[in-house]
Amino acid sequence: xxxxxxxxxxxxxxxxxxxxxxxxxxxxxxxxxxxxxxxxxxxxxxxxxxxxxxxxxxxxxxxxxxxxxxxxxxxxxxxxxxxxxxxxxxxxxxxxxxxxxxxxxxxxxxxxxxxxxxxxxxxxxxxxxxxxxxxxxxxxxxxxxxxxxxxxxxxxxxxxxxxxxxxxxxxxxxxxxxxxxxxxxxxxxxxxxxxxxxxxxxxxxxxxxxxxxxxxxxxxxxxxxxxxxxxxxxxxxxxxxxxxxxxxxxxxxxxxxxxxxxxxxxxxxxxxxxxxxxxxxx
Amino acid sequence: xxxxxxxxxxxxxxxxxxxxxxxxxxxxxxxxxxxxxxxxxxxxxxxxxxxxxxxxxxxxxxxxxxxxxxxxxxxxxxxxxxxxxxxxxxxxxxxxxxxxxxxxxxxxxxxxxxxxxxxxxxxxxxxxxxxxxxxxxxxxxxxxxxxxxxxxxxxxxxxxxxxxxxxxxxxxxxxxxxxxxxxxxxxxxxxxxxxxxxxxxxxxxxxxxxxxxxxxxxxxxxxxxxxxxxxxxxxxxxxxxxxxxxxxxxxxxxxxxxxxxxxxxxxxxxxxxxxxxxxxxxxxxxxxxxxxxxxxxxxx
Ligand code: SF4
Ligand code: SF4
Numbered sequence: 001x002x003x004x005x006x007x008x009x010x011x012x013x014x015x016x017x018x019x020x021x022x023x024x025x026x027x028x029x030x031x032x033x034x035x036x037x038x039x040x041x042x043x044x045x046x047x048x049x050x051x052x053x054x055x056x057x058x059x060x061x062x063x064x065x066x067x068x069x070x071x072x073x074x075x076x077x078x079x080x081x082x083x084x085x086x087x088x089x090x091x092x093x094x095x096x097x098x099x100x101x102x103x104x105x106x107x108x109x110x111x112x113x114x115x116x117x118x119x120x121x122x123x124x125x126x127x128x129x130x131x132x133x134x135x136x137x138x139x140x141x142x143x144x145x146x147x148x149x150x151x152x153x154x155x156x157x158x159x160x161x162x163x164x165x166x167x168x169x170x171x172x173x174x175x176x177x178x179x180x181x182x183x184x185x186x187x188x189x190x191x192x193x194x195x196x197x198x199x200x201x202x203x204x205x206x207x208x209x210x211x212x213x214x215x216x217x218x219x220x221x222x223x224x225x226x227x228x229x230x231x232x233x234x235x236x237x238x239x240x241x242x243x244x245x246x247x248x249x250x251x252x253x254x255x256x257x258x259x260x261x262x263x264x265x266x267x268x269x270x271x272x273x274x275x276x277x278x279x280x281x282x
Numbered sequence: 283x284x285x286x287x288x289x290x291x292x293x294x295x296x297x298x299x300x301x302x303x304x305x306x307x308x309x310x311x312x313x314x315x316x317x318x319x320x321x322x323x324x325x326x327x328x329x330x331x332x333x334x335x336x337x338x339x340x341x342x343x344x345x346x347x348x349x350x351x352x353x354x355x356x357x358x359x360x361x362x363x364x365x366x367x368x369x370x371x372x373x374x375x376x377x378x379x380x381x382x383x384x385x386x387x388x389x390x391x392x393x394x395x396x397x398x399x400x401x402x403x404x405x406x407x408x409x410x411x412x413x414x415x416x417x418x419x420x421x422x423x424x425x426x427x428x429x430x431x432x433x434x435x436x437x438x439x440x441x442x443x444x445x446x447x448x449x450x451x452x453x454x455x456x457x458x459x460x461x462x463x464x465x466x467x468x469x470x471x472x473x474x475x476x477x478x479x480x481x482x483x484x485x486x487x488x489x490x491x492x493x494x495x496x497x498x499x500x501x502x503x504x505x506x507x508x509x510x511x512x513x514x515x516x517x518x519x520x521x522x523x524x525x526x527x528x529x530x531x532x533x534x535x536x537x538x539x540x541x542x543x544x545x546x547x548x549x550x551x552x553x554x555x556x557x558x559x560x561x562x563x564x565x566x567x568x569x570x571x572x573x574x575x576x577x578x579x580x581x582x
Contacts, residue, residue: 008555012564021519022563028523032562184559210523223528226560 015039015049017069024063028222030181030207031128035064037184037205038097038126041191053094055084057109060135060209061101061128078108081116081125088123092265095195096123103133106142106162117171117200119264124194124201127164130209138212149216164204169257174199176257180206182230183253190255199263206233206253289342290449291350295369296361297387298335301438304463305359306337308442312451312459313341323348334365357448359441362387363409363421373416379448380419381483383441384409384491409490420444420483423491427482428475433468436475443479453480511553512569513545519565526557526566 016039025031042052049070056065058077065072071094075083080098088096105113105127116125131148133139138151142162149156168176175197179187187205194201208214208225219225234250292309296302306322313320324337338350352372357379360366366382373380409421424440439460446456460476461469483489522541527533534547535557543565545551558568 008570011567013567016564022521022565025562027521027563028525029562032564033560036559036562036564182560222523222525222562226525 010040010043012036012039015043015069016067020067023067025060026134026209026211028208028210028225029060029134030130030205030209030222030226031061031064033181033184034126034128034187034205034207035067037181037187038099038191039068040188041195042095044188045192045195047095047195051094053084053087053091053096054099055080055087055096056099057101057104058135059101059104059133060130061099061104064099078104078110079112080104081109081112084123084125085116085119085121088121089265089268092122092269097195098123098125100125100127102127102129102131102143102164103139103141106164106167110142113168114171117168117173117202120172120174120199120261121264122198122200124191124197124203126191127202127204128207129164129204130207130213132209132213134209134212138216148213150213151216163251165202165252165256168202172200172261173202173257174259174261175201175255176204177202177255178204178206178233178251178253180226180229180233180253181208182226186254193255193258197258199261206251287343289340289345290357291355291374292339292341292357292359292445292449293336293350293355293369293372294339294359294361295334295336295365297365298333300335300361301435302335302337302361305361305438305442306339308456308459308463309339309445310341311462312455313339315455315459316451318342319345321345321348334368336365336369357381357445359445361385361438361441367412370412370416375417377417380413380416381441381444381448382419382421383424383437384421385423385425385437413488413490416488418448418487420488421490422479422482424479426491427478431471431474431478433471433475436468436472439464439472439475440479440482443476443481444483446476446480447483509553510571510573511551512571513548513551513557514567514569515543515545516565516567517542519563520561521563521565523562525560525562529556529560531556 023032052070053073054065054068054070055073055075056062057075057080062074065074073083080100084096084098087094100109129143131144132141132150140150140153140157143164144150144157145161147156165176165178175194177190177194179190190203194203206229208222208229210222210225214220214225232250233253294302294306303324306324310320310322318341320339320341322337322339325335338348340350350372354374355372355378356374358366358369358373360382363382363384363386366380370380413419413421422444424437425434427440428434428437442456442460457473457476460472464472520542522537524537526543527535527537531554532550532552534545534550535543536546538544553568553570555568558566
């Protein structure tokens with residue numbers, strides 16, 4: 001019983017900058033829940049705050065780095081993965097976590113994402129997918145679902161969506177997973193796996209933007225949005241039930257890819273050490 | 283094969299995702315192959331909530347109604363113990379056979395009172411006490427048997443083996459019907475599982491698996507640890523999003539007139555931490571301290 005209590009015991013105040021609180025996110029924004037899951041995983045793995053580097057881009061998601069009491073780096077739009085690549089190569093002793101959004105990661109930074117996946121450098125990327133550019137007033141993003149209204153699609157969106165996890169897997173990420181904010185324990189456990197994984201880990205968090213996206217599309221308040229997100233996904237546990245496949249056309253949640261691939265940082269350091277060794281010899 | 287004049291009734295129950303429908307399909311196919319008319323009706327689709335699934339199978343020379351009335355089932359097959367108990371009144375008194383896996387998946391309704399220190403009302407009787415009350419009954423640990431054979435998923439086939447002792451069909455017909463509904467690669471393991479279940483149930487009319495004996499009584503005090511919960515809400519951080527109010531399973535939070543969350547019914551709070559976890563603004567802090575009743579603990 002005691003262990004059970006301890007496992008759930010997590011004081012987030014030890015990991016956030018209290019002078020920055022309350023944070024600037026809208027009421028009911030799921031990003032806060034995702035941040036709690038991430039920091040909870042960091043706490044349970046016993047990662048030292050001085051060895052933790054959070055890199056973020058621009059957007060509502062980009063602001064999260066400012067609230068974490070660790071080494072943080074608020075970079076340009078779409079480029080957090082590029083900055084993080086340099087950081088992780090120069091300082092392999094750090095745990096590099098990138099926080100990005102759907103627009104930041106898939107549109108402006110889409111190119112950086114596929115090459116980060118391809119290199120398989122050891123870091124963790126959390127992509128918060130709320131299907132919209134919230135900070136700039138609600139423009140359509142690469143993950144906005146069909147028929148949804150945004151500022152730039154006043155008559156409904158007709159573009160097909162990006163499946164970010166399929167993209168990351170195809171580009172070579174060695175750990176890929178997706179979870180909704182409502183399943184915070186599963187999300188925490190997924191972050192734990194992603195953080196210890198040696199290679200590029202990509203975690204897509206389905207978050208809710210109540211104030212803009214929810215309001216424009218009549219999706220209800222945050223509790224309703226969170227519950228409907230949860231009930232339209234296809235959870236890992238039911239993927240292979242004996243009966244008919246459970247929600248065959250829905251997006252899958254859970255760990256989707258977990259493979260062993262050579263990690264870029266190691267390969268790079270070996271190569272450079274080899275070169276130095278040769279030079280020293282001659 | 284002796285003639286069945288009036289329809290035979292087999293009721294199969296379990297929890298979503300366990301394979302109730304697969305078991306009933308095997309049985310329906312078997313009866314059909316043996317020249318009977320079969321009617322099967324089911325309620326399924328509750329897999330998401332771990333909800334109950336049941337399937338009525340009726341077969342005979344002529345079957346009219348698709349459902350089995352209460353007290354008319356010749357055999358009740360339960361893939362989960364509590365579901366079996368929930369349906370036990372459908373069994374024919376005096377002649378029905380009860381076959382249940384001891385596997386325990388606690389359904390949410392089993393905990394009627396979720397308050398601190400409350401007892402879970404999950405099956406207070408032990409399997410021996412239940413089997414004592416029916417005409418013929420088996421409390422079988424099919425899940426462990428199947429796991430020992432190397433495939434947990436063959437548990438349903440172990441139960442089919444036990445079921446085969448209660449119905450009068452040749453072994454080969456059972457195996458043929460099973461192999462139509464399992465993946466080709468696992469036909470051999472399902473065959474072994476079938477014979478294992480059949481041999482186990484052949485031994486006597488009433489049997490309780492050793493691994494299951496006395497099992498369930500011990501679980502009733504699972505919630506019997508008293509916890510002292512303190513709910514702290516940082517008002518300056520709360521943005522009134524309503525998440526905690528709607529997500530609290532006990533509905534003990536509410537919005538005050540300033541649209542700030544407050545704990546309205548502290549007595550109902552179970553300290554589950556749902557509100558703490560899902561508050562996007564980190565405004566709620568739950569502190570749970572176990573309270574050990576001093577009188578009940580033996581002094582060390
Ligand atoms: S801990 Fe929070 S969610 Fe759980 S019962 Fe108490 S007030 Fe409700
Ligand atoms: S979840 Fe947090 S921010 Fe939302 S109403 Fe409750 S205490 Fe306030």
